[in-house]
Amino acid sequence: MANDSDTDAIYEEKSRHHKAALLIGLICMIVGLPLWWKTTQVYRVSLPYSDIQELSAAKIEYVTEVEVIWAAGKRPESLLSLLTTKLKTKLGSSIHNKLSPTYRVSARDALSPDLEKIRTASMSNLWELFPSQALNKYNVVIVNKPGFPSQPIFAPHNNIFMTYNEADAHGLTVQINELVKNMMRESTLIKKVDTAHGLTKQRPDKNSMRSLSFHSSYDLTFTLIIPEPELVSVRWDIQGGIRDYLSGLRSSLQGYTSLTVSSQVLYLSNIGVKPKKTDDFYYLQEQHLPHIINSMESKLGSHASNNPSLNFIVYIPTKAQSPLYLNDKTDKRVPTNSFLSPRWGGVLIYNWDTGSINKTDPIQMDMHSIMEVFVTQIRLLLDFPLPNPNDEFRVIQTGSSSLMQWELASWLRCRCVENISKVSNTLKSLAQLLEEINNIVINDEIGKQVEEAVRSIKKSHKSLMIGQLQEAFVSSRNALEASEKAFFHPSLLENLYFPEDQKFAIYIPLFLPISIPIVSSVIQALKWFRQRKPKQD
Numbered sequence: 001m002a003n004d005s006d007t008d009a010i011y012e013e014k015s016r017h018h019k020a021a022l023l024i025g026l027i028c029m030i031v032g033l034p035l036w037w038k039t040t041q042v043y044r045v046s047l048p049y050s051d052i053q054e055l056s057a058a059k060i061e062y063v064t065e066v067e068v069i070w071a072a073g074k075r076p077e078s079l080l081s082l083l084t085t086k087l088k089t090k091l092g093s094s095i096h097n098k099l100s101p102t103y104r105v106s107a108r109d110a111l112s113p114d115l116e117k118i119r120t121a122s123m124s125n126l127w128e129l130f131p132s133q134a135l136n137k138y139n140v141v142i143v144n145k146p147g148f149p150s151q152p153i154f155a156p157h158n159n160i161f162m163t164y165n166e167a168d169a170h171g172l173t174v175q176i177n178e179l180v181k182n183m184m185r186e187s188t189l190i191k192k193v194d195t196a197h198g199l200t201k202q203r204p205d206k207n208s209m210r211s212l213s214f215h216s217s218y219d220l221t222f223t224l225i226i227p228e229p230e231l232v233s234v235r236w237d238i239q240g241g242i243r244d245y246l247s248g249l250r251s252s253l254q255g256y257t258s259l260t261v262s263s264q265v266l267y268l269s270n271i272g273v274k275p276k277k278t279d280d281f282y283y284l285q286e287q288h289l290p291h292i293i294n295s296m297e298s299k300l301g302s303h304a305s306n307n308p309s310l311n312f313i314v315y316i317p318t319k320a321q322s323p324l325y326l327n328d329k330t331d332k333r334v335p336t337n338s339f340l341s342p343r344w345g346g347v348l349i350y351n352w353d354t355g356s357i358n359k360t361d362p363i364q365m366d367m368h369s370i371m372e373v374f375v376t377q378i379r380l381l382l383d384f385p386l387p388n389p390n391d392e393f394r395v396i397q398t399g400s401s402s403l404m405q406w407e408l409a410s411w412l413r414c415r416c417v418e419n420i421s422k423v424s425n426t427l428k429s430l431a432q433l434l435e436e437i438n439n440i441v442i443n444d445e446i447g448k449q450v451e452e453a454v455r456s457i458k459k460s461h462k463s464l465m466i467g468q469l470q471e472a473f474v475s476s477r478n479a480l481e482a483s484e485k486a487f488f489h490p491s492l493l494e495n496l497y498f499p500e501d502q503k504f505a506i507y508i509p510l511f512l513p514i515s516i517p518i519v520s521s522v523i524q525a526l527k528w529f530r531q532r533k534p535k536q537d
Helices: 002-039 049-057 079-091 112-120 169-183 186-196 206-210 238-245 247-252 286-297 367-381 405-436 444-465 469-487 500-536
Strands: 060-071 099-109 137-143 153-155 159-163 217-226 258-267 282-284 309-315 324-326 338-341 345-349
Touching: 002 500, 049 405, 049 444, 060 079, 060 112, 060 169, 060 405, 060 444, 079 099, 079 169, 099 186, 137 169, 159 169, 169 186, 186 405, 217 238, 238 247, 238 258, 238 367, 247 258, 247 367, 282 286, 286 309, 286 338, 286 345, 309 367, 324 345, 338 367, 345 367, 405 444, 405 469, 444 469
Parallel strands: 060 099, 060 137, 137 159, 217 258, 217 309, 282 324, 309 345
Antiparallel strands: 153 159, 338 345
């Protein structure tokens, strides 16, 4: 009896032992593994990958209205209808595989009040005719007025005035097509798309290399450098110059981009380059100019800002190097005595009368000549190239730095198309990166920015399709900011370089010593119960 009781006790002990092993193994399988998998899983917010793919493949469609106004007297009866058909076909021809322009062309005879205004108008008030607030509409006015220039005229309000030269419908179509696309800067539009998509095969032109890419804000710094303050006293009314010559440009860009302006005066600094000397003056050649930038840049100071900065420097030469002039590559004197550095700013050398050293009155600087140069350079750096008057057309100037309506329209269109292309490429690259590397964390902030970029770029596409340039540009700007925030989010780099084999290298030393006893105990328990079952049977 004693042996039987001992055997039962041993059996019960082993049974509890093996049951405990099975329970521990079951707990590890049901609770431990899912818990470990959940706690070590990388958090990834779902992104609209299908929308991103569609946007990257979609063409950019924009609508432009062109109205031909006939104010040249008698005409063939079918001229306007034939001109409308031919011009619509000519303007709507394919220009790029990423662009899909739509032109709405109409033609009409000028009304009697318009004919009277044209008859009494002069070059000084021609810009007052046919005012319009629609940025996507262009008026082509065909006149036959004695004394009117033979060259076409670009007026501020998206108007083109051209003298009728007895051309037929085909000849007028060719002329109007070239003028409208010139006013819209279509060639620049194509280059913006090619650059954004990396399709540029040839060397970039000067305008592309010179201007800055779009940013929501720019920092402008005006600096006056006086190397010999003990010899010369200067009155520099930079605040008045900015107010009088730059306020027009800033107001034209209000709502689209902002210009933050600051100024400073540096003493006891020079250009760091020794100019060449002639009998009457000193001069610097074109190859010396990069060295001037390097020497001055280290003395301009720095400020904490994420915005692109543009520097505009006025340098007063020393008495020993006055007067100082700049020569171009043909060794001819530069009329403005200034030069522009692409995507950096400009430098102007301001010569002064060295005979006024002993005078007590300070030198009054000519702010008109200074700001005239700087405003021109700012326009070039911000991608507002001034049209060069030539034999093909003339431009009516407003006399201020404010943008003409057709300048603002072409800039908004180019920047909008550029932003859309950049956003599409940025989102596509981000989506490819996140799909290829599963270890990258996609947090809620990144998902929110991507959603905002996709939503804004869709809105920009729709606005362009109905001709709302301002709304399309603002939406593209918001999309660009959101896409860049998502792409450069710091959390994307936390687990970027953490491959799968390193996970095994970390987890095996941790779990192997624990898992071997548990697995072996479960196996032994299963074997023991299987052996006991036949015996019981």
